[in-house]
Amino acid sequence: MSKRYEMRFAGSGGQGVILASVIMAEAAVIAGLRTVQSQAYGPEARGGVSKAETVVSREKIWYTKVTAPDFLLALTQASLNTYTKTLAEGAVVMMDDSLDCPETLDKSRVIAIPILRTAKEKVGKAFTANIVAVGAINAALQLFSDEELMEAVKRHIPAGTEEINRKALDAGRELITAGQAAAFAHHLG
Amino acid sequence: MSKAVLMQGNEAAVEGAIAAGMRVFAGYPITPSTEIAEQSSLRLPQVGGHFIQMEDEISSIAAVLGASAAGVKAMTATSGPGFSLMQENLGYGAMAEIPCVIVDVQRAGPSTGLPTSPAQGDYMQARWGTHGDHPVIALSPSSVLETYTLIIRAFNLSEKYRTPVIFLMDEIVGHMREGVELPRPETLRINRRKPSFHDGANKQCYFVPEGMYVPAMKPFGRGERYNITGLAHDEGGFPTNNTQVAGKLVSRLLAKVEDNADDIIRVEEYAMDDAETAVVCFGGTARAAMEAVLLARAEGRKVGMFRPITVWPFPEKQLKARLPQLKNILMAEHNHGQMLLEVQRTAGGSVPVAFLGKVDGTVITPAEILAKLQEMEV
Amino acid sequence: MPSDLIHQYMRIDHLPHIWCPGCGNGVIMRDVAVALDELINDPDTDFDRDNIVIVSGIGCSSRAAGYLDFNSIHTTHGRAIAFATGIKMANPKLHVVVLTGDGDCSAIGGNHLIHAARRNLGLTVICFNNDIYGMTGGQYSPTTPTGDKATTAPYGNLDRPFDIALLAAGAGASFAARGDVYHARETTAVIKQAMLHKGFALVDVYSVCPTYYGRKNKKGDAVEMLKWQRDNLIPLPRFNMMPPEEMAGKKAIGVLAENDFPEYSEEYQKLIDRFAAKGRK
Numbered sequence: 147m148s149k150r151y152e153m154r155f156a157g158s159g160g161q162g163v164i165l166a167s168v169i170m171a172e173a174a175v176i177a178g179l180r181t182v183q184s185q186a187y188g189p190e191a192r193g194g195v196s197k198a199e200t201v202v203s204r205e206k207i208w209y210t211k212v213t214a215p216d217f218l219l220a221l222t223q224a225s226l227n228t229y230t231k232t233l234a235e236g237a238v239v240m241m242d243d244s245l246d247c248p249e250t251l252d253k254s255r256v257i258a259i260p261i262l263r264t265a266k267e268k269v270g271k272a273f274t275a276n277i278v279a280v281g282a283i284n285a286a287l288q289l290f291s292d293e294e295l296m297e298a299v300k301r302h303i304p305a306g307t308e309e310i311n312r313k314a315l316d317a318g319r320e321l322i323t324a325g326q327a328a329a330f331a332h333h334l335g
Numbered sequence: 336m337s338k339a340v341l342m343q344g345n346e347a348a349v350e351g352a353i354a355a356g357m358r359v360f361a362g363y364p365i366t367p368s369t370e371i372a373e374q375s376s377l378r379l380p381q382v383g384g385h386f387i388q389m390e391d392e393i394s395s396i397a398a399v400l401g402a403s404a405a406g407v408k409a410m411t412a413t414s415g416p417g418f419s420l421m422q423e424n425l426g427y428g429a430m431a432e433i434p435c436v437i438v439d440v441q442r443a444g445p446s447t448g449l450p451t452s453p454a455q456g457d458y459m460q461a462r463w464g465t466h467g468d469h470p471v472i473a474l475s476p477s478s479v480l481e482t483y484t485l486i487i488r489a490f491n492l493s494e495k496y497r498t499p500v501i502f503l504m505d506e507i508v509g510h511m512r513e514g515v516e517l518p519r520p521e522t523l524r525i526n527r528r529k530p531s532f533h534d535g536a537n538k539q540c541y542f543v544p545e546g547m548y549v550p551a552m553k554p555f556g557r558g559e560r561y562n563i564t565g566l567a568h569d570e571g572g573f574p575t576n577n578t579q580v581a582g583k584l585v586s587r588l589l590a591k592v593e594d595n596a597d598d599i600i601r602v603e604e605y606a607m608d609d610a611e612t613a614v615v616c617f618g619g620t621a622r623a624a625m626e627a628v629l630l631a632r633a634e635g636r637k638v639g640m641f642r643p644i645t646v647w648p649f650p651e652k653q654l655k656a657r658l659p660q661l662k663n664i665l666m667a668e669h670n671h672g673q674m675l676l677e678v679q680r681t682a683g684g685s686v687p688v689a690f691l692g693k694v695d696g697t698v699i700t701p702a703e704i705l706a707k708l709q710e711m712e713v
Numbered sequence: 714m715p716s717d718l719i720h721q722y723m724r725i726d727h728l729p730h731i732w733c734p735g736c737g738n739g740v741i742m743r744d745v746a747v748a749l750d751e752l753i754n755d756p757d758t759d760f761d762r763d764n765i766v767i768v769s770g771i772g773c774s775s776r777a778a779g780y781l782d783f784n785s786i787h788t789t790h791g792r793a794i795a796f797a798t799g800i801k802m803a804n805p806k807l808h809v810v811v812l813t814g815d816g817d818c819s820a821i822g823g824n825h826l827i828h829a830a831r832r833n834l835g836l837t838v839i840c841f842n843n844d845i846y847g848m849t850g851g852q853y854s855p856t857t858p859t860g861d862k863a864t865t866a867p868y869g870n871l872d873r874p875f876d877i878a879l880l881a882a883g884a885g886a887s888f889a890a891r892g893d894v895y896h897a898r899e900t901t902a903v904i905k906q907a908m909l910h911k912g913f914a915l916v917d918v919y920s921v922c923p924t925y926y927g928r929k930n931k932k933g934d935a936v937e938m939l940k941w942q943r944d945n946l947i948p949l950p951r952f953n954m955m956p957p958e959e960m961a962g963k964k965a966i967g968v969l970a971e972n973d974f975p976e977y978s979e980e981y982q983k984l985i986d987r988f989a990a991k992g993r994k
Binding site for chain 3: 400
């Protein structure tokens with residue numbers, strides 16, 4: 147049970163953090179792992195704080211929620227400030243580099259990268275930020291193969307948008323340096 | 336590549352219902368059950384079925400009962416506020432013996448409450464929500480895969496006993512996604528409705544032979560004209576003021592569930608063989624309880640989990656069988672103590688029953704269950 | 714000696730009915746039976762004994778379902794149209810006839826009425842409109858005229874009444890009509906037309922309740938109340954020819970709205986035809 151890997155994805159409603167969480171869970175299923183994905187959001191479909199969680203394990207997962215995440219993605223200042231208070235020991239935090247990193251964080255475990263700007267400028271569509279993030283997360287943590295991840299993305303995007311999503315995934319992957327990949331790769335126990 | 340797919344609990348409810356033969360869904364959007372309506376609207380035309388979005392929950396269950404009377408398996412899905420609105424016609428379904436499945440994805444209440452937060456506060460409403468003495472069967476799943484298989488059972492029981500079955504989900508299970516490998520269709524056991532056509536344009540459509548409980552079902556439009564009413568009725572289905580006939584009818588309705596409890600009730604027990612403490616829970620709460628039990632066992636404590644899958648009728652006999660070995664019971668549920676009352680009644684003072692509940696919309700954690708066990712000096 | 718019509722289409726064992734002497738509901742039930750008889754015997758329609766379902770709610774009107782020897786379902790108060798919607802969706806080949814009352818369909822069931830009218834699912838709704846809650850002993854209903862008395866309006870009714878046919882038409886019903894007890898022949902013809910109409914059809918049939926509404930409001934006995942209908946409810950062709958000063962206080966009976974809107978179950982069938990092949994098993 148100690149082998150479960152807890153991931154939390156946080157941002158504002160409409161940024162697609164739930165989908166990012168779902169895609170990571172889908173990739174886990176494709177890779178033959180156990181996973182539980184859940185979310186909390188305001189009753190309105192847009193706006194407000196949005197939080198999603200993916201638990202991944204090689205074993206049966208009982209408790210469905212994240213208590214102390216091993217990984218946190220934060221796309222807004224509010225979500226970064228809130229959710230960095232409950233991290234697991236040695237947790238990896240990925241944040242958009244437009245945000246101010248809280249003083250309390252261990253900087254060696256923080257990946258600050260331009261997710262929102264890359265989506266907008268390099269991919270050309272702001273709404274692909276969640277896919278850029280997914281590409282970057284997997285490049286850093288190396289939980290899944292590129293094929294598994296792309297297949298997971300394909301299962302959750304509208305037909306005809308494969309190209310732009312592939313571009314977003316690649317752009318995300320390129321935000322992670324070889325050094326970061328070596329430092330943050332996670333091997334599921 | 337694994338054959339498993341990532342599926343949401345609400346989505347699994349629809350897929351299971353379709354596998355069970357559901358071909359009409361009538362509903363009204365309400366968080367956190369809305370995905371069930373959405374998925375039904377997408378899937379039903381693909382299998383030749385009908386989805387209809389009604390003007391409210393009252394008409395939703397009415398349309399479902401109408402569809403079932405016309406010979407088609409039907410379902411609706413809602414959450415607390417909508418479940419409240421459905422109560423009158425739920426009783427109609429019980430009285431007129433019209434099978435259907437009513438999904439309640441529970442959220443925090445009362446009233447509009449916390450629409451996106453989990454709770455299990457409709458447990459007693461599921462039993463006593465509609466007026467008058469009536470039978471109730473309610474099932475509660477704790478995983479996405481179990482949602483799929485158990486809703487098939489809900490339809491089967493509904494057809495077998497000709498009564499509405501409440502599928503008591505909660506936000507935890509409804510909104511979570513898990514990897515599932517669905518059973519192959521040929522491995523599923525589906526109760527088909529056995530219509531009776533034995534007596535032409537008959538006058539005795541509610542006749543039940545001695546020693547049996549459930550009349551055969553005659554769908555509209557198949558050559559048998561008969562009457563259905565929510566009034567106390569005779570075996571011909573016609574209103575009566577005869578107190579003996581009315582008494583016999585209601586007694587039979589109650590007996591068909593009470594006397595067949597062994598067939599209807601299912602329980603999951605984990606590590607109960609030598610348990611001295613039982614954590615009793617149902618639905619999504621089981622996920623935290625199971626983790627807590629495993630952690631307690633790892634520390635050598637004799638704790639087991641007792642999970643009613645059939646939550647109504649309450650598995651009284653099954654829990655009673657465990658009482659002699661138990662020193663303690665902990666009831667954990669996301670309400671202010673509802674199944675607790677059934678557990679206390681069953682324990683009858685012979686075993687102390689502690690309680691861990693939540694009504695703030697947050698989820699009970701394994702740590703909280705462990706802390707409670709500590710406090711109980713388990 | 715019951716007539717052939719009664720023998721053929723009513724459940725003799727369950728008669729006599731519960732309605733009071735002078736009540737207009739029996740006449741409306743007869744109109745419905747005659748209309749169905751004519752349709753069943755018309756080789757150009759597919760109406761037969763077993764593909765007709767009578768659905769009713771709660772109230773005096775709704776007891777009619779139990780007396781008519783068809784598939785029948787007596788449902789909960791206000792919900793007949795909603796039950797009927799499910800029946801029709803489950804099996805669009807059925808002819809679904811809803812027998813309801815003014816309280817049943819425009820008070821407690823008002824929401825279902827307007828949405829069914831808007832949706833245009835092929836149901837025929839016959840409202841037995843007696844201006845009062847008869848079953849519970851004479852309380853004012855949504856059609857009780859302003860100023861009239863009822864057991865819950867001892868000083869006169871303050872509410873303004875609904876005109877149910879116009880309400881349905883306003884909500885988008887593709888067929889809305891008005892009938893009454895006095896003009897049985899004309900009303901039967903309109904009911905038959907409503908049953909043949911493809912789409913949602915409503916006929917608001919003015920009944921008479923001498924026991925509660927009549928007595929409370931000094932309207933005389935049943936005969937007096939029928940005479941009022943004769944003099945004040947005018948078949949449309951004649952109504953349209955009347956000079957404006959004669960129209961005052963009078964109402965037309967006949968078909969008030971008729972449109973060829975797409976019928977819901979047919980539209981849904983198109984969806985099934987489009988997507989059924991693509992469905993996963």
